[in-house]
Amino acid sequence: MTQSTTVMGVRRIDDRTSIVDIRGDITAQSEGPLMEAYNQASGERTRVVILNFGGLDYMNSGGIGLLVTLLVRANRLKQRLTACGLNEHYRQIFELTRLDEAIAIFVAEDQALSAARS
């Protein structure tokens, strides 16, 4: 089996906001690292989790499926999932798959943070 090449980092900005830094690939193999990072990012009072895709190398359709699963989980916990750092290609993939209708996309992390605080 192919090992996941996904590396996740988690930053708790404050009680309400966390950032998950995604580096490497997002494929179906990334489920473990992504869900573990989300668990770390998600506290009792967390309201917004920002996925920073600045370090994303590659995402396939399995990765999109994972993001849907993550979104369902976030909705269940009444948390908002947002994204930043996507390059033009993956912004278009979010449009194609209509993930952009449920996950707000920001160009830069500071914009995502400002929106989270507003």
Place this chain on the structure above:
Amino acid sequence: MNDKASGTRRSTDNWAASVRTLRVGAVAEGALNANVQGHRTSGALQGFGQLWQKTFRTRLPGANLAPADVIRVWKGEFATFWPRGLGMPRMFAPLTGIAPGEVGVINIDMPGGVVLSTGVLVMYADDESFTFMTPEGHMFAGWITFSAGQEDTDVLLQIQVLIRAYDPLTELFQLLGGRRVEERFWERTLQAVAARFGPPDAVIQTEVSRVDGRRQWSRVGNIFRSSNFRPRVRWFR
């Protein structure tokens, strides 16, 4: 099953370009093209019903094949692997082949010459997998991924669907036994693919997981766009 992103050609070209609405190109003769052209795509978030992930797996033991060989045949002969019969969907793959951005037409022949017509967009395709996305109006909203991977000397074949019923009527049908019919459909499809390379009685492993048990009532209006309510009659057979 892995999706072997690291073992395949990693290219942005594996993805379909983002399009506002679908355009159907050339498809095989006999296809009734309705409810696809000009429709938007519809992902797992745009449907009405509960969200399900279903994974169907089998293996070709000691196959003297690479996963990419299997996928090449699967793409090329896609329609032939679907179970046949009245009420069963028939796939008219794009004549240009299963490639990112291409659109296939699906017809379901009902009694009396009535045909339900819908289709799929090839959302993603690489050497070892390909994914279809449904258009608005399709009975289901979501993605279906067909893949092959290597495990030791075996080739693993997998179909994974991540879908919701598009509209309340389809959801009701699913509750009344449609779910099992759909699962049986994909099991038989995978068995047919396996039979193309090995014995005809491959054992299929099925995993069903309800990802989201809620129904999206904000999407109840999908019923007005459902292809279930836009049948066509095929006058000439």
